[in-house]
Amino acid sequence: MEMDLLHRFEAYIASDKKIEPKDWMPDAYRKTLIRQISQHAHSEIVGMLPEGSWISRAPSLKRKAILMAKVQDEAGHGLYLYSACETLGVQRDDTIEDLHSGKAKYSSIFNYPTLNWADIGAIGWLVDGAAIMNQVPLCKCSYGPYARAMVRVCKEESFHQRQGFQIMMTMAGGTEEQKEMAQDALNRWWWPSLMMFGPPDDDSPNSAQSMAWNIKRFTNDELRQKFVDLTVPQAELLGLTVPDPNLRWNEETGHYEIGEIDWSEFKRVISGDGPCNKERIETRRKAWDDGAWVREAAVAHSQKRADRRASTDTAAA
Amino acid sequence: MEKKNWPLWEIFIRSRQGLSHRHVGSLHAADAAMAVENARDVYTRRQEGASIWVVPASAITASSPDEKSVLFDPADDKVYRHPTFYDLPDEIKHM
Numbered sequence A: 001m002e003m004d005l006l007h008r009f010e011a012y013i014a015s016d017k018k019i020e021p022k023d024w025m026p027d028a029y030r031k032t033l034i035r036q037i038s039q040h041a042h043s044e045i046v047g048m049l050p051e052g053s054w055i056s057r058a059p060s061l062k063r064k065a066i067l068m069a070k071v072q073d074e075a076g077h078g079l080y081l082y083s084a085c086e087t088l089g090v091q092r093d094d095t096i097e098d099l100h101s102g103k104a105k106y107s108s109i110f111n112y113p114t115l116n117w118a119d120i121g122a123i124g125w126l127v128d129g130a131a132i133m134n135q136v137p138l139c140k141c142s143y144g145p146y147a148r149a150m151v152r153v154c155k156e157e158s159f160h161q162r163q164g165f166q167i168m169m170t171m172a173g174g175t176e177e178q179k180e181m182a183q184d185a186l187n188r189w190w191w192p193s194l195m196m197f198g199p200p201d202d203d204s205p206n207s208a209q210s211m212a213w214n215i216k217r218f219t220n221d222e223l224r225q226k227f228v229d230l231t232v233p234q235a236e237l238l239g240l241t242v243p244d245p246n247l248r249w250n251e252e253t254g255h256y257e258i259g260e261i262d263w264s265e266f267k268r269v270i271s272g273d274g275p276c277n278k279e280r281i282e283t284r285r286k287a288w289d290d291g292a293w294v295r296e297a298a299v300a301h302s303q304k305r306a307d308r309r310a311s312t313d314t315a316a317a
Numbered sequence B: 001m002e003k004k005n006w007p008l009w010e011i012f013i014r015s016r017q018g019l020s021h022r023h024v025g026s027l028h029a030a031d032a033a034m035a036v037e038n039a040r041d042v043y044t045r046r047q048e049g050a051s052i053w054v055v056p057a058s059a060i061t062a063s064s065p066d067e068k069s070v071l072f073d074p075a076d077d078k079v080y081r082h083p084t085f086y087d088l089p090d091e092i093k094h095m
Helices: A002-014 A027-046 A048-052 A061-086 A092-100 A115-134 A146-171 A175-194 A205-212 A218-238 A263-273 A279-290 A292-316 B032-043 B065-075
Strands: A247-248 A253-259 B006-012 B024-028 B051-054
Touching: A027 A061, A027 A092, A027 A146, A027 A205, A048 A061, A048 A115, A048 A218, A048 A279, A061 A092, A061 A146, A061 B032, A092 A218, A092 A247, A092 A279, A115 A146, A115 A175, A115 A218, A146 A175, A146 B024, A175 A218, A205 B024, A218 A253, A263 A279, A279 A292, B006 B032, B024 B032, B032 B051
Parallel strands: none
Antiparallel strands: A247 A253, B006 B024, B006 B051
């Protein structure tokens, strides 16, 4: 029986069919998806924090309205993903507890601080740009609910990158001081953005299996290369310098070559020792704890209304 | 940490008048009214909706993937249910 089911699962994967929640799937596939989707959801939720701190300090009402819409989108994306994750049989509260206890990870990029308004531009342009690069292939991932959530996310995300690029354009074309701020933001966000694609292929133990399951469609290095090839000309257009002395165009391959990525920094930040790791988790925990009374009150209120309905029904009968 | 998972609701949205409601995803809410409000915020931020249905996920009865062949295979050999099964003379352009 188990063999039949495994056979069917593999046939689905081989013919590029989607796996849906009630279909049989190997435990390892389920576990991999739960890990990946929940961490993706956590990244969306924690990703609201670096930007959220600039909502009240946005330079104009228009910028403020746009930034609020973007942060609200990130909340929505987190919710689509938590829902997709729950179809695999996990409880929302457990997933969130794993984030708060430090058991579950989230994208290491959100452990860097946003020091000034130019960082909001750099995040939209580079961080959302890298996220889109990662997410577009996930629209075709083999697990139906994850793929469908990604379609929605990608549709909404493209405005995020454009608004970031527009902030960079405005600042790069502004006063000398504004241009310096834009350059400084690029200097600080460039390398962490490249790290968002994950460790290099020869040091990414789970990649091969995820590719075999059609969860992943491109390797980390392939996606990173695509991102570099697209982004370097954008930096040139802005009149900014990519902070990599070894960056060069390779005429033969038709790709940019980049310098060495500091993977020790990546490992340090992902294992908890980045500039803002503690602050991010503490903020999340505080929001959860401070919101406890709201969750309880909502349950009490709905219970009261249900009781009242029941008693009117009895009275009427 | 206290756990009080709000019930799960399946959300259906009519994107505009004239179309049927379509399943768009799910969310947690304490009751139906809150589910409608949350669905507005989560699934219709860009004018995707003209109407919202919320259904407790626990109220849905679904067919099992194991029954798939029992339920759906019988339709496989009934090609005569499709208009393309019937040959028409070339002279007849529209039917």
